[in-house]
Amino acid sequence: DQQVKQNSPSLSVQEGRISILNCDYTNSMFDYFLWYKKYPAEGPTFLISISSIKDKNEDGRFTVFLNKSAKHLSLHIVPSQPGDSAVYFCAASPYLIQGAQKLVFGQGTRLTINP
Amino acid sequence: ETGVTQSPTHLIKTRGQQVTLRCSSQSGHNTVSWYQQALGQGPQFIFQYYREEENGRGNFPPRFSGLQFPNYSSELNVNALELDDSALYLCASSSIAGATYEQYFGPGTRLTVT
Numbered sequence: 001d002q003q004v005k006q007n008s009p010s011l012s013v014q015e016g017r018i019s020i021l022n023c024d025y026t027n028s029m030f031d032y033f034l035w036y037k038k039y040p041a042e043g044p045t046f047l048i049s050i051s052s053i054k055d056k057n058e059d060g061r062f063t064v065f066l067n068k069s070a071k072h073l074s075l076h077i078v079p080s081q082p083g084d085s086a087v088y089f090c091a092a093s094p095y096l097i098q099g100a101q102k103l104v105f106g107q108g109t110r111l112t113i114n115p
Numbered sequence: 116e117t118g119v120t121q122s123p124t125h126l127i128k129t130r131g132q133q134v135t136l137r138c139s140s141q142s143g144h145n146t147v148s149w150y151q152q153a154l155g156q157g158p159q160f161i162f163q164y165y166r167e168e169e170n171g172r173g174n175f176p177p178r179f180s181g182l183q184f185p186n187y188s189s190e191l192n193v194n195a196l197e198l199d200d201s202a203l204y205l206c207a208s209s210s211i212a213g214a215t216y217e218q219y220f221g222p223g224t225r226l227t228v229t
Contacts, residue, residue: 004157032216043119043205043220044158089157093216101146101209102171103218105157 003027004092006106014114019077021109023090026071030092034103035064035075038087047088048075080113087111117142119208119221127227128196136191136224138206145210146170147189148218149181152203164189193226201228 005024013019021035031052036044050057050064050073057064063076077084090106120139128134140147146165150158160173164183178194187208193200203225207218 006157034216036220041222043121043207043222046217046219049217091157101148101163101216101218102160102173103148103150103158103207103216104160105150107155107157 002107003030004090004104004106006088006090006109008109009107010110010112012112012114013080015082016079019075019080019084019111019113021075021077021088021090021111023073023075023106024071025073025092027092027094027104028071029094030104032093033064033066033073034091034093035062036089036091036105037084038089038108044089077111080111082113082115085111085113119206119219121204121206121221121224123224124222125225125227127229130196130198130228132196133192133194134196134226136193136204136206136226138189138191138208138221140187140189140206140208141219143210144208144219145187146208147183147187148207148209149189149191150205150207150220151175152205152223154202158205161191196228198228201226 034049035047038044066073087108091103148163149161152158162172163170167183180192182190203223205223207220209218
């Protein structure tokens with residue numbers, strides 16, 4: 001049962017353009033959403049997060065949008081740079097009070113930025 | 116500030132053997148979580164430790180067990196290794212007291228079971 005889905009295994013974007021990565025979830029108990037970036041031979045690096053009480057959060061070139069009614073979130077990267085080439089994981093967490101601080105991850109999207 | 120470290124980097128074991136993986140959490144963090152990442156998949160939650168006790172577990176059998184020490188470092192033990200246990204094992208640290216959801220990952224241990 002895949003509760004967090006990233007339906008695009010890969011995405012190719014030209015340098016300087018906008019990259020949009022998408023993520024869908026099924027569990028309405030998810031309260032917090034995060035994006036991680038992963039380079040080969042490294043662990044995932046935290047990028048940006050959003051609480052379910054918000055619909056947008058920005059941090060520099062990165063913006064995450066949350067549409068709770070559609071159970072959909074997206075990560076926008078503007079402008080895209082060659083160093084952004086990596087695998088991006090969407091993750092979700094239920095309310096903190098409900099036991100472990102468990103993250104549920106999607107399968108990942110490989111982003112390639114072309115010069 | 117010291118990040119999350121894991122050892123060893125790589126490990127090759129034979130089916131049926133036992134393995135212990137180690138993790139040192141980021142300074143200031145009191146919670147450690149372990150994840151298994153199979154090839155081409157996202158990380159899957161194994162379990163979490165807080166105050167030296169298991170604080171939640173994913174869908175993994177009892178032969179996956181762990182420990183957390185007073186300095187918040189942690190071990191993941193896997194008994195009776197199976198071929199499907201071959202994966203990248205990730206440790207992540209966080210702070211429940213901080214009431215945030217962000218977890219910070221180490222570089223992982225690549226386990227190969229032959």
